[in-house]
Amino acid sequence: MSAFTGTGGLVRLALRRDRILLPVWTVIFLLTASSTASSTKSLYPTVKDRVELASSTNDNTSLVAIYGRVYDTTSLGGATLLKLMILGSIMAAILSIIIVVRHTRTEEESGRLELVGSTAIGRRAPLTAALVIMVATNLVIGLFAALGLVGAGLSAGGSFASGLAWASVGIAFGAIAAVVAQLTETGRAAIGYSSAVLGGFFLVRAIGDTSSEDGPRWLSWLSPFGWAQQFRPFAGDRWWVALIALAFAAVAAAGAYVLVARRDLGAGILPDRPGRATASASLSGPLGLAWRLNRGVVIGWTIAAFVGGLLFGGIASNVGDLAGSSQSRDFITKLGGASGLTDAFLGTELGFVGVFSSILGVSVAMRMRTEETTGRAEPVLATAVSRLRWASGFLTVALAGIVLILLAVGLGAGLTFGGAQHDVGGQVGRLLGAALVQIPAAWVIVSIVVLAFGFVPRFVVAGWAFLVAFLLLGELGPAFDLPQGVMDVSPFAHTPRLPGAEMTYTPIIWLLVVALGLGAVGLYGFRRRDITS
Incomplete structure (x- = not known):
C-alpha cells in the first residue's frame, strides 16, 4: 500500500460532504461577476467616464491601498475589476482555506480521520484529497466567473484571465492552509492562522501598490493578491503570472507533505503547551x-x-x-x-x-x-x-x-x-x-x-x-x-x-x-x- 492509497475514495467522500457548499460558492462567483460587469456598464457607459474614474482612483492612495490600480483606464473590463478583483481574490482565498482545513485538520481533531485511517488509507491520502478538491474547486469557480463576465459583454481574453487570477489566488492560499494545518492541533487555530497570513499578504500588497516609483513597489510581487492584479486582465492579459502562483503553491504543498510525515496523527508540529496541574479560579x-x-x-x-x-x-x-x-x-x-x-x-x-x-x-x-x-x-x-x-x-x-x-x-x-x-x-x-x-x-x-x-x-x-x-x-x-x-x-x-x-x-x-x-x-x-x- 502506498502513501496515496485511498485518495479517490476520500475525494468522493469530500465531494459528498461539500455537495451544498461548493455549488453555492460557484453560483455566488458567477452572479457576482456577471452583475458587477452589467452594473459597471450602466454606471460608466462612455470611455470618458471610465478614464475619469480610473485616473482619479489611481491618483488616490486610499483607494489604491484597498482596491489596487487600474492598468487600462479606458476599458470596461478595467472599471469592472476595480473592486471585483480584490473581492473575488479574498473570497477564493477564504473558500480554499475552509476546504483544506475542513478535510485535514478538522477531520483529525474530530477523530473521524483515525477511523478512516484504520482502513486501507495511505498517510498522505487525506491531504492529497483535500488539495485535489481545493484545486478543482478554484478552477471551476474561475471558469464560471469568467463565463459570467463574458455573458455580460466583456472580452473573452480578459474574462478568462480574471478567472485564472482568482483561481490562482485560491490555490496559493489553499497550499498555505495545508502547511498551517500541519503546524496546529485544532481546525479553528488552522483557520485563524491562515486568515492572519491572508491579512498580512493583503497589507504587503497595499504597501507595495501605494509606494512611490522610488519606493518598495516590488512588495506587491510578494503577495498572492499582487499576483492577481499583475495578471492585468483587459490590460495585456499576462497569463504567465499563473506560473508564479502555481510554483508557490507547489512548494508550499511539498512542505505540507514533508510535515505530514514528521508528525503523529492528531498532533501538530507546534503542540499546545501542557496546562498546570490545578486550574485557576x-x-x-x-x-x-x-x-x-x-x-x-x-x-x-x-x-x-x-x-x-x-x-x-x-x-x-x-x-x-x-x-x-x-x-x-x-x-x-x-x-x-x-x-x-x-x-x-x-x-x-x-x-x-x-x-x-x-x-x-x-x-x-x-x-x-x-x-x-x-x-x-x-x-x-x-x-x-x-x-x-x-x-x-x-x-x-x-x-x-x-x-x-x-x-x-x-x-x-x-x-x-x-x-x-x-x-x-x-x-x-x-x-x-x-x-x-x-x-x-x-x-x-x-x-x-x-x-x-x-x-x-x-x-x-x-x-x-x-x-x-x-x-x-x-x-x-x-x-x-x-x-x-x-x-x-x-x-x-x-x-x-x-x-x-x-x-x-x-x-x-x-x-x-x-x-x-x-x-x-x-x-x-x-x-x-x-x-x-
Whole structure:
C-alpha cells in the first residue's frame, strides 16, 4: 500500500460532504461577476467616464491601498475589476482555506480521520484529497466567473484571465492552509492562522501598490493578491503570472507533505503547551472556560483590528484628493458614503469592519457545536452547570469579541486620523462611536448561528452563508442600485453610516431586539433538544 492509497475514495467522500457548499460558492462567483460587469456598464457607459474614474482612483492612495490600480483606464473590463478583483481574490482565498482545513485538520481533531485511517488509507491520502478538491474547486469557480463576465459583454481574453487570477489566488492560499494545518492541533487555530497570513499578504500588497516609483513597489510581487492584479486582465492579459502562483503553491504543498510525515496523527508540529496541574479560579465557571478556549483568537483579532484602524485612519486624509472629480465623488458615495468624501470613506471601511468582526463572532458561536460533536460538552453538562450557563459563556465571548474588535479599529483610526487633523481627542470619540454602531448588526449574525444551533445544529454552518450574503449585499448592492427592499435583508443596511450621516437610534434598537429575540429562541431550542455527537 502506498502513501496515496485511498485518495479517490476520500475525494468522493469530500465531494459528498461539500455537495451544498461548493455549488453555492460557484453560483455566488458567477452572479457576482456577471452583475458587477452589467452594473459597471450602466454606471460608466462612455470611455470618458471610465478614464475619469480610473485616473482619479489611481491618483488616490486610499483607494489604491484597498482596491489596487487600474492598468487600462479606458476599458470596461478595467472599471469592472476595480473592486471585483480584490473581492473575488479574498473570497477564493477564504473558500480554499475552509476546504483544506475542513478535510485535514478538522477531520483529525474530530477523530473521524483515525477511523478512516484504520482502513486501507495511505498517510498522505487525506491531504492529497483535500488539495485535489481545493484545486478543482478554484478552477471551476474561475471558469464560471469568467463565463459570467463574458455573458455580460466583456472580452473573452480578459474574462478568462480574471478567472485564472482568482483561481490562482485560491490555490496559493489553499497550499498555505495545508502547511498551517500541519503546524496546529485544532481546525479553528488552522483557520485563524491562515486568515492572519491572508491579512498580512493583503497589507504587503497595499504597501507595495501605494509606494512611490522610488519606493518598495516590488512588495506587491510578494503577495498572492499582487499576483492577481499583475495578471492585468483587459490590460495585456499576462497569463504567465499563473506560473508564479502555481510554483508557490507547489512548494508550499511539498512542505505540507514533508510535515505530514514528521508528525503523529492528531498532533501538530507546534503542540499546545501542557496546562498546570490545578486550574485557576477563572476556570471555575463556563464563562472562564469559554474565554480560555477562545482567548488567543479574540486577542489576535483585536490586535489586527487596531493595526487595520491605524491604516484606515492614516489613508483617510488622502480621500479629499478626489474632490475635483464628480464621477469619483459619485463612485465613493455609491460605495456606502453618506456625506463628504472623507466621511464616506471612513463610513464604508468601518461598515466593512463590522461585517469582518462578525467572522469572529460566528467562529466563537460555532465552537459550541464543535464542543458538542467532539464529546467535550457532555462531561461539563453532567456537572452542576446548566445548558444555558454553558452556552451563555460562549455567547458572551462571541458578543464581547465583536465589541473589542470595533473598539480597537475605532481607536486606531481615531488616533491616526485625529493626528493628521490635529484633533486626536475629538476624532477618537467620533470614530469610536462610528465603529460601535456596527455592533447590533454583527450581533444579529451571531444570533442566527445560535438559532441554528438550538434547533438544527447540523446546519449551524449556515452562519457563514448568511455572512457572505450580507457582505455581497453591502459591498455590491449600492453600486448596482439594487432595490432597497433587497438590501434591507442585510442587518448592516440599517446601521447609520457614521461618520457623516445622521445618527438614528430606532434601527439600532430594532437590531438589538432582533438579536436578543433570535438568540433567546435559539437558547430555548438548545435547552429542549438532545445532546448529539
